[in-house]
Amino acid sequence: xxxxxQVMYLWNLFTRKHKAxxxxxxxxxxxxxxxxxxxxxxxxxxxxxxxxIVRILYLDDNRRGRKAQVEIYMLRTDRWRSxxxxxxxxCNDSAVFLNGNLHxxxxxxxxxxxxxxxxEVFDKMAPPEEISHLxxxxxxxxxxxxxxxxxxxxxxxxxxxxxxxEQHSICSVWVMGEYGVPESWNKxxxxxxxxxxxxxxxxxxxxxxxxxxxxxxxxxWNPITGxxxxxxxxxxxxxxxxxxxxxxx
Numbered sequence: 001x002x003x004x005x006q007v008m009y010l011w012n013l014f015t016r017k018h019k020a021x022x023x024x025x026x027x028x029x030x031x032x033x034x035x036x037x038x039x040x041x042x043x044x045x046x047x048x049x050x051x052x053i054v055r056i057l058y059l060d061d062n063r064r065g066r067k068a069q070v071e072i073y074m075l076r077t078d079r080w081r082s083x084x085x086x087x088x089x090x091c092n093d094s095a096v097f098l099n100g101n102l103h104x105x106x107x108x109x110x111x112x113x114x115x116x117x118x119x120e121v122f123d124k125m126a127p128p129e130e131i132s133h134l135x136x137x138x139x140x141x142x143x144x145x146x147x148x149x150x151x152x153x154x155x156x157x158x159x160x161x162x163x164x165x166e167q168h169s170i171c172s173v174w175v176m177g178e179y180g181v182p183e184s185w186n187k188x189x190x191x192x193x194x195x196x197x198x199x200x201x202x203x204x205x206x207x208x209x210x211x212x213x214x215x216x217x218x219x220x221w222n223p224i225t226g227x228x229x230x231x232x233x234x235x236x237x238x239x240x241x242x243x244x245x246x247x248x249x
Contacts, residue, residue, distance in 0.1 A: 008053075010075070021053065024071055024080035041095030041102035047118040051075040054095070054102060054115060056087055072120065083120055088113045096145040098152055099179050103145050112145070112152075126182035127154060128174045134158055142169075144200040152176040154185075157197040157211075169197040173209070189223050 011018040041054040053073040068087040073080045089107035095115070096103045102115040103125075111124040127143075131154075134141050142157040153176075157169045171191050177184035199212035208220040210231060218231035 010053075021073060022078060022080070024073075039090050039094075039104070041097070041104075041115060043095075043097040043100070043102050043117040045118045046100060048074075048076075052117055054117070056090065085120065085122060088122060088124070096147060096152075098147050098150075103152065105143055105145065125180065128156070128185040128187070130172070130174075130187075131156065142198060142200075146200070146202050148173070148175055148203060152179060155200040155209075157200070159196060168192055168194060171197055171211075191221060191223075191226070193219060193221060193228060195219075 008021040009018050010021060037058040039056040039058075043052060043054070044050075045052050052075070055071045055073070057069040057071070070083040070085060070087055071080050072083050088111075090104040090113055097117075100117055101123075102117060104113045105111075105127070106113050106124070110127075112127050114123045114125055115121070116123065131141075131143065134156075144155040146153045146155060154174045155171070156174070157171045159169055169192070171189075171193060172187055173189040174185050174187050176182075177186055193211065193213070196214040197211050198214050201210040201212065201218070203209050204220070207224070208222050208229075210218060210220050212218050220229050220231055221227075222229075
């Protein structure tokens with residue numbers, strides 16, 4: 001039996017409008033490959049005044065040493081097209097958009113990979129230096145990119161089994177003060193929640209940072225008071241930040 005066909009939608013939360021994104025020729029080739037892996041990004045091209053979806057398809061989850069297939073969808077034309085460019089190995093599936101670029105972490109927790117949405121080229125940027133001193137395997141390292149107060153931000157969580165046998169996470173929040181200048185990385189916060197942090201959802205409107213704890217629960221942290229609070233239990237989900245827009249779909 002063939003696997004079910006997945007449909008991608010664009011949804012404007014504020015206008016309540018949505019549209020199904022047409023499938024591409026490349027997607028037809030991959031639909032029967034159960035090991036195909038997809039990485040996505042969505043951003044605005046100021047040069048053409050259009051929104052784009054960037055999709056990177058790998059033949060399997062072993063993305064190292066594999067030649068990726070890159071496709072770009074333009075909202076205005078409602079068409080996909082292939083892009084011939086060298087693609088670094090990426091470790092997170094969805095991108096963060098800022099200053100005309102999409103951002104992912106490179107596989108192996110190396111550099112931050114950028115994709116210029118207008119120029120359609122990849123580049124790299126150095127992350128906070130602290131990351132290079134952490135062993136991803138020994139320290140159970142979790143990293144997440146975000147936009148915080150219009151600045152590129154990195155959330156880091158790691159466990160040091162030598163320093164903390166109970167294996168509570170050590171977390172930090174970094175921001176890049178001057179975009180594109182690695183020397184401008186600045187550590188905003190360091191905190192130690194009870195338990196193992198396995199994911200960051202981001203800062204909420206009330207200023208608290210929402211995190212996912214091992215086992216599926218979520219906890220919020222108030223950077224002013226330093227207090228933690230259990231978040232009401234929800235089913236398994238991914239939380240995202242939304243930006244208001246009235247763009248027509």
